[in-house]
Amino acid sequence: MTRAEDIPLRVVAVExxxxxxxxxxxxxxxxxxxxxGAAGAHIMLAVQDGHxxxxxxxxxxxxxxxxxxxxxxxxxxxxxxGGSAYLHAHVRVGDVLHAGWPVxxxxxxxxxxxxxxxxxxxxxxxxxxxxxxxxxxxxxFELHQMCRAADExxxxxxxxxxxxxxxxxxxxDPAPAFDLPALLARQPLGTHLYMCGPRRMMDDVTACxxxxxxxxxxxxxxxFGDHSGGAxxxxxxxxxxxxxxxxxxxxxxxxxEDAGLSPACLCRGGVCGECRTTVLEGVPDHRDDxxxxxxxxxxxxxxxxxxxxxxxxxxIDL
Amino acid sequence: xxxxxxxxxxxRGKFSFRNSxxxxxxxxxxxHEDRYMYAVNxxxxxxxxxxxxxxxxxxVDEHYVAECRERALVLEQDPSRxxxxxxxxxxxxxxxxxxxxxxxxxxPALFALDKDGARWRWRNRPLGIDATFTxxxxxxxPQPPFEYITRQVQGDFTLQDQRDDNIYIDGGMVTTQAxxxxxxxxxxxxxxxxxxxxxxxxLGVFDRALKYLLRLQYGRPVRRLNWTxxxxxxxDTSPENYPIWGPDxxxxxxxxxxxxxxLRVELQTLFRLPRSNGILFGIRCYLISLNEILRVPKWRRRxxxxxxDLHPELVTYKGLSRYxxxxxxxxxxxxxxxxxxxxxxxxxxxxxxx
Numbered sequence: 001m002t003r004a005e006d007i008p009l010r011v012v013a014v015e016x017x018x019x020x021x022x023x024x025x026x027x028x029x030x031x032x033x034x035x036x037g038a039a040g041a042h043i044m045l046a047v048q049d050g051h052x053x054x055x056x057x058x059x060x061x062x063x064x065x066x067x068x069x070x071x072x073x074x075x076x077x078x079x080x081x082g083g084s085a086y087l088h089a090h091v092r093v094g095d096v097l098h099a100g101w102p103v104x105x106x107x108x109x110x111x112x113x114x115x116x117x118x119x120x121x122x123x124x125x126x127x128x129x130x131x132x133x134x135x136x137x138x139x140x141f142e143l144h145q146m147c148r149a150a151d152e153x154x155x156x157x158x159x160x161x162x163x164x165x166x167x168x169x170x171x172x173d174p175a176p177a178f179d180l181p182a183l184l185a186r187q188p189l190g191t192h193l194y195m196c197g198p199r200r201m202m203d204d205v206t207a208c209x210x211x212x213x214x215x216x217x218x219x220x221x222x223x224f225g226d227h228s229g230g231a232x233x234x235x236x237x238x239x240x241x242x243x244x245x246x247x248x249x250x251x252x253x254x255x256x257e258d259a260g261l262s263p264a265c266l267c268r269g270g271v272c273g274e275c276r277t278t279v280l281e282g283v284p285d286h287r288d289d290x291x292x293x294x295x296x297x298x299x300x301x302x303x304x305x306x307x308x309x310x311x312x313x314x315x316i317d318l
Numbered sequence: 319x320x321x322x323x324x325x326x327x328x329x330r331g332k333f334s335f336r337n338s339x340x341x342x343x344x345x346x347x348x349x350h351e352d353r354y355m356y357a358v359n360x361x362x363x364x365x366x367x368x369x370x371x372x373x374x375x376x377x378v379d380e381h382y383v384a385e386c387r388e389r390a391l392v393l394e395q396d397p398s399r400x401x402x403x404x405x406x407x408x409x410x411x412x413x414x415x416x417x418x419x420x421x422x423x424x425x426p427a428l429f430a431l432d433k434d435g436a437r438w439r440w441r442n443r444p445l446g447i448d449a450t451f452t453x454x455x456x457x458x459x460p461q462p463p464f465e466y467i468t469r470q471v472q473g474d475f476t477l478q479d480q481r482d483d484n485i486y487i488d489g490g491m492v493t494t495q496a497x498x499x500x501x502x503x504x505x506x507x508x509x510x511x512x513x514x515x516x517x518x519x520x521l522g523v524f525d526r527a528l529k530y531l532l533r534l535q536y537g538r539p540v541r542r543l544n545w546t547x548x549x550x551x552x553x554d555t556s557p558e559n560y561p562i563w564g565p566d567x568x569x570x571x572x573x574x575x576x577x578x579x580x581l582r583v584e585l586q587t588l589f590r591l592p593r594s595n596g597i598l599f600g601i602r603c604y605l606i607s608l609n610e611i612l613r614v615p616k617w618r619r620r621x622x623x624x625x626x627d628l629h630p631e632l633v634t635y636k637g638l639s640r641y642x643x644x645x646x647x648x649x650x651x652x653x654x655x656x657x658x659x660x661x662x663x664x665x666x667x668x669x670x671x672x
Contacts, residue, residue, distance in 0.1 A: 004537030035537060036415070036592035064593050065436070065454065101537035107595035110405045110479050133593075217482045266361045267540070271530040273358070289529045 004101040006046075007034065011095045012069065017154040020077070021122075022088060023061075026070045029096045033067040039129040040106035043070060043099040047083045047091070054083030055249060059125035060102060063132040070102075075122045106194070108133065109218070113190035115141035116183075118205055118219075120197030121148070124155060127196065131162055143168040144183065146175065146201070180205065184212050193219035230285065233309040237261070237318040238280055252304040256318070263304065263318060270306035277304050282314035321428065321444055324380035327551075329388045335551035337610050341380055342669045344370040345606050346585045347614075347662045348543040352623040354632075356518040358526050363541040363587050368663035371585060375420035375539070376471055377602060378428065383444050385472045385494070385553065392493040392554050393469070398501050399556075400465045402477060402489030409477045409489065410464035411454060412591035413598050417467045442470055464489060473585075473602030476500070478531075480595055485531060487511055488596075494553035494603045496546045496582060497637065502557070516631040534597060536590040544584040546636045547645070551580055551605045570641035575648045576609040579641065581621065608645065612652055613669035620658050622649035 008029035015023045028034055037043070037060040047054045058072035076088040091097070106126055108115070115134055117127045124145055134141040143162055147155050152172045162168035171178040184193070184205075193214065195205045202221050209219050229249045236243045237256070246255045253275060256263055266274040270288030279302050286296045288303035295301065304316070320340075327335040337345070346369060348354075363375070371377050392399055402410060418440055422431040430441040436453045447470070451458035459466045468475050468491035477489035484507045492500040503511040508528045509519075518524060534540065548555055549566040570578055587600040612618045625638075626646050633639055659665055 004535065036412075038536075038592045038595065040595075041536075041592070101535070102592065103535060104592070104595050107480070110408070110481060110594065110596075267358065267530060268362060269360075269530050269533060271358050271526040272360060289526050 006098045006100060009045075009070070009097050009099055011091060011093050011097065014091070014093055017073065017157070018151065020075050021073055021151070021154055022076075023071060023073045024087070024091070026072070026097070026099075027068060034070060035101045036064050036067060037062065037070055037102045037129075038064045038104050039108055039133040040126050041102035041104040041129070042106075042126075043072070043102050045072070045083065045087075046098045047086050049082060049086045049090075052082065054086060056083035059106075059129065061125050061128040061132075063129070063136065073122065073125050073128075106196070106220070109192040109220075111190075112192035112218075113140070114188060114192070115139060116187055116191050116193045117141060117143040118146075118180075118183075118193065118195045118197075119144070120146040120201045121151065123195075123197030123201075124158065125196075127194070128158060130194065131159075131168070135162070135167075141167065144171060144178070145169070146171045146173070146178065146197070148173050181208055181212070184208055184214070191218075195219050195221050230308045233311070234313045235309070236313060236315045238315055239318055246308070251306065252308070252314075252316075256304070261318065265305055268305045270303050273303070275303055275305045276301050278317035280315040280317055282309055282311040284308070284314065285310045321378060321380055321382045325383040327381055327384035329384070329551055329553040330391075333550050333552070335381070335384070335605065337606055338380060339669050342606065342610050342613060343664055343667070344379075345664075346371045346543060346583050346604055347617050347620075347664070348545040348581075348583050349620050349624050350660065350662045352620050352658055353627055354624045355629065356515075356521060356523050358523055358530065359542045360527065360530060360540045360588075361542070363539040368661055371604070372541070374424040375587070375589075376417060376424070376473075376600065377585065378421070378425055378472065382472055386445060386470060388553055389469060389491075389493045396558060399493045400468070400491045401500060401504055402462065402464050403479075403505065406464075406477050406479060406489045406594065406596065407456075409479070409591050409594035409596035409598070410456075410462060412593050412596065413475070413477065414463040414467045415453070416589060416591065416598065417471055421471070445470060465491065473600055475601070476599045478597040478599060480532065480597065483532065484508055485528070485597060492556075495556055495601070496544075496548070496584070496603075497555050497557055497560075499557045514635070516635045517629065531588065531597060534588060534590045536592050539587055539589045541585060541587045544586055546582050547638055547641075548580045548582045548605065549578055549641070551607070553603060553605075567637070567640045570644055572644055572648065575641065575644050576612070577607060579608050579645055580605045581608070581611060608648060610669075613672070614664045614666065615656075615670065616658050616665050618649060619653045619656060622646065622653040623658075625649065 009026040010029040011024055012027045013025035017023055042057045042059045044055050044057050060070050062071045074084050074087050076084055117130055119127045127143055145155055149172050155170050159168045195202050206219055232248050233246050235246055235252050242259055244255045244259050246252055253265055264274050266272045273290040284302040285308040287306045290303055323338055329335055365373050367373050418431045421429040428443050432439045438453050439450045441448050456462055474492045474494050476487050478485040479488040486507055487503050490500040509524055512524050549570055552563055555563050583604045585602045589598040591598055611621055
């Protein structure tokens, strides 16, 4: 089990935390252990809604050594991307969903002597896995959760052991007593700051940390911003005469392979240069690390394993 | 591939090491064309590949027992060959989990892993080990978890920590190395430990490789091949022991080059580790003598052409200068000039008869 195939996940429990928050417990539908879900890791959950597939990232909230199940917390919001709304409305115990392997873009800092966790709203979810690991390890940490009054009871319940131990605090808006600059100013050297929440809150915390002289790589923040995917477009092949749609979550290379072609390729990550392909018409959206700035502007070649299109169509020399 | 047959190999002293026909034909020959230059030759480490050596996470072959014994000997003489910095304990357990699960899955006749919660039972039949321990509790193992499991696997391993947009070599088990020192490199960042490599820096190879590795994903391991040459089938060609093996380079003659000189190939694998977010780097070393190479016509022609035309700076860096002309002359006599097919696979089912 060391290859990242999609995992079928059966919903084994759904708990209502409040009127906008559900916690789903997911186990392997085919039995056996799940890949290790690290503190800070997320899964990309695929939800089939009729003929549409929603893909949303959800942080894992449990301890990595528990490989029987993953726990995620899903908020239903008015402007929700379809997946969360669908999970709330239609997904029940026994249903089977699919997810890729856990991806960790928000890892614990290995050299930190102390961990300071600051979150707002649903940004709590990765902090729950941090808290589980750090407390099991006996590592010093402190958690501050900001929220609206409507979420206070639910978040209090999730954090109860840490609140009781004096490690976590829930600050309900407008929370005049929560003094962020004072909190950041009193941390000892070697403290690592993690934050997760709305963009504005993270900008505020970052600005505050910068003003106090925190180092460049701390604070660090949760971000689901991988660079894969984008708007769909059409690729045409000059020599083989194919016209192929490239879906939002597909690469040109994958579209060509699905059509039966086997273009040269190696790394599939935009670094080796093996899949370099000549562009005859259209403008590529370069996302590789092979071409330099002048080559990109020259608009002659592209790496079809990662790069996409700025124009509705591309004609490539294949 | 069975592991029987090579248990009595030695990699020092009288050097009884040899490859069976099965081991020759599955050898990970490193050249896909008749010339060689550095490239970011990383590719997904899928359960497929040009020879049988590529198709499992961690290859176990006929030299397994002998290589584990050789590792124990090196460690006995020099315990500093296994070092892990204190902040890498999560990565140590990640490594033990990955290796035990992969070996038990890929070689059920040789290894077994049974779990009852955190109580794990590990059986290694070739080495006669049957151990029960608590995952996450180092006091239940005879050695720290990384050392414990890498003593039971062929090939070297290093542990990389990822932080501040770089990776740092913060641990390793290194007893079968091609002239580099873990003790010297420990704690270095990616460009620092690659500092001595010629030419490749100017090609931008390391800048691109680092970007790729920073994005390496759990469950999507990658691999590459590297190579050099070694006189005698000696695994431990370490800087620490240079006085022992360095003089071997002066012993190669036209009469013994086929037997003594070995192509040394590293099948390097990179795995993202989950708990630590570190990277496990496997450096699995394979040795094959020129006489054994002669038995695969495609490989003997290609090796001749690669060595004949090798960039002078690479000749120096790889330490081949002293015996390269002897090796090229030897191989030239076995190169009929025929075209070689693409790819690294041998293009035949068994080596030519002796």
